[in-house]
Amino acid sequence: MSSVQTQSVQTGRITRKFIYLFLLLMALFYLLPFFIMVVNSVKPLSEITGGNMMALPEVFTIEPWLAAWSTAQVGVEPTGLRPYFWNSIKMVVPAVAISTVLGAINGYILTKWRFKYDTILFGLMLFSCFIPFQIVLIPMARILGILGLSGSTYGLILVHVVYGIGFSTLYFRNYYAAFPTELVRAAQIDGAGFFQIFYRILMPSSGPITVVCVIWQFTNIWNDFLFGASFASGSGAPMTVALNNLVQSSTGVKEYNVHFAGAILAALPTLLVYIVAGRYFVRGLMAGSVKG
Amino acid sequence: MGFLDIKNATKSYGNVEVLHNVDIAVEEGEFLVLVGPSGCGKSTLLNMIAGLEDITSGEIAINDRVMNGVHPSNRNIAMVFQSYALYPNMTVAKNITFGLEMHKVPKPERDEALQSVSKLLQIEQLLDRKPGQLSGGQRQRVAMGRALVRNPDVFLFDEPLSNLDAKLRVDMRTEIKKLHEKLKTTIVYVTHDQIEAMTLSTRIAVMYNGYVQQLGTPKEIYDTPENLFVATFMGSPAMNILPASVVVKDGLPHAEITTSEGQSALLPFNQENMSDWAGKDILLGIRPEAITDPDGVDRKSKTVVPISNRVGVTEPAGADTFATMELAGKDCISRMRADADITTGEIFDFVINMDKAVAFDPQSEMRIK
């Protein structure tokens, strides 16, 4: 048992076998739904309704993917998910960029230019991430109507920036709190001003937290459904809303394989980010919940 | 009127006053050390000089210019921080010239200044490295280079050696002293280390509880401490403070104390006005090095008193041997030559050099002058 000797907790051979078995079964539990989606998204419909969902496809086809992307009936139009995918992109990119930049500046001010009651202000910003968004739906719908942004991507950008600031500020504030204040003082003596200190001293060291923040905001905004469904149903809808429309549409035969392909398409951007930068994703999750 | 003039400066946070009416005039070329335990207000005072904290009341002037409300970068000062505060993303060269760049000094002049400073500090080979690639001592040098290149009126040092290991600290201490002697700039230096204060300064301000307890040359501070705090804070091991009463014998004032054997010993003062205290209790302050073995006595001292006492613990420290004993009911440390013939638990003939003794009023804790 040489591998066991180095660890802090000693476990017996049988216990270890049990642990491995449990861990593997759980891995199966997490993987199974996604595996089934992938497998069944490349089967013809007949194989799904008549066959076994666990079975690998007898006839491999990418038809469902093409249909989900460009021809499937979403709502009333047979457009596929493509236009909605681009809606989401057009919404996510500016919303993430703006909320991250604002969060960085806010975090900088709240840690390095402290003033009276700054913690209370931050508390107000932070609490805004946790409110049930139902409480703002009615007035938001009114305001977007008044601003002429109902149903538009711009409206959703505004909404996501507003409700994303709390978290992005939280990330940068916790990160900059650990950034040595002496550096800021040294830069002040050197003659750097408010923006120069941010731009020349803090920004170059903010790479990791920016990645964390961008990933968090990207995942959250991409995956949002409530705001999308409330303020942009129709042709301006984001991907999640379109997917739901595709899956829930009651007309005609339920094309499960197309639904799966669509679901994977909707999940793909965030999954890719997770695979590429999972480490930062986890850090973001942690920073949003446990002490920084 | 000094070159750096601190007049009646006070600092409060809300209703709490943390620095009370500080008055210090620093001459051009002086090396002033602010020393005291943590929380005494020395760093706050330094930050006020730098402009990193505002002045609640009073005035700070540099070179005849009142600096209240002036931005740190417009005070013509430079500061070396405890953590060095080197910009982690910039090379050493960029770190040093960043301040010049911010002050819109043209590139050729910046390069020239960088050249001369890096030569002075012997860091020419480090200029392209990032701070993360430097050792502690090298970072220290770069931090000094960043301060030097500005050619400021006043240098401010905030515990610059406290992050270095013991050996390097001694080396850098010497180097800072050499640099000061060479450049003759005005320096204000904060430390909690009294040895640094003694070795580096031309004058020391000992601070405690937001007050300047004493301002004077290292010798004044060491030999004639203004009060009990200064007496015990400066010097290592600390000055022995022994309760004694004053008696007049043969027309001269003496301090009467009890030895470890319960006998009373009379120690003559070298200060005639101590007769005024006849019959009263005082606190007698004697530095460890003023209690020695008979062969260790300073030849020049005038008032030397032998005293027999039982030896407590002996601590050979290489160059010297420290011996504790009980005197006036207190533990008392004495400093012997290394080869003094001294044995734990035996009676030994100590010698006290009363030239160096000082007396304090037990009530006010001030030195009796």
Next chain:
Amino acid sequence: MYHVSKSDFKTRLQTWLPKLVLSPSLAMVLIFVYGFILFTVYLSFTDSRILPSYGWVGWENYNKLWRLSHWEISLKNLGIYASLYIAICTAIGLTLAIFLDQKIRGEGILRPIYLYPMALSFIVTGTAWKWFLDPGIGLEHTMHLWGWESFEFGWIKDRNLAIYTLVLAAVWQSSGFVMAMFLAGLRGIDSEIMKAAQIDGASNWNLYRRIVIPLLRPAFLSAFVILAHLAIKSYDLVIALTGGGPGRATELPATFMYSYTFTRNQMGIGASSAVIMLMTIAAIMVPYLYAELREKK
């Protein structure tokens, strides 16, 4: 402070510039969050129906709300869903974390597998599970094909059991996250404490029960707070998985609010239900955030 008048331009700039730069964000939050909350609270006391209207009706909406069986059902459902969701996620998360902390080979592969559902949209999760749980083509059908003819798994079609399918899918999505929180907590425990306990002769069971788990208290608290607020806000998953059905078997306050406000044109009642949701979350989050921010000072 009297000397401010003497300050040079750069110093004065530095006192108001940070506040100026912060103010747009602050204004946005104050208007779009706190202003909107006040507006919704106000609406909950009005006779708003399809559109906001400003006739004051006092507590009428709240009285109506508490008499609605629809609301009662959604609260009861939330009670079942939230408590099971929190309890099961915590149990699975803690077990996985403790097991993974035993110097497991392949931890680097297992950990991301447990966590990936967190990157998915609830709509995707709902779509996958909806089909997986469908007796006609999903798990039940597959078991039948594999020869287990008597296997029955029709929870999603059963009024009494459908709420548990919601728990199942939500646990699938979030338990990996809880695992990560506990794992971070475990890795933060001083290994010397573990060694000391082992030298004191503690068995593995006692080591975890008496030493480690009590030390994870902050992680338990964080997990509880995060999961509780996610549970109360759950909306997407219900829409994608069950649509609130069968019947009202899986209605939650979040879906209740949406349907009363936007499809049943009872905006006053919808607003009052949103206010109650906010109060519930505030009761959990405000003390937590207060404690967190105070500690950091």
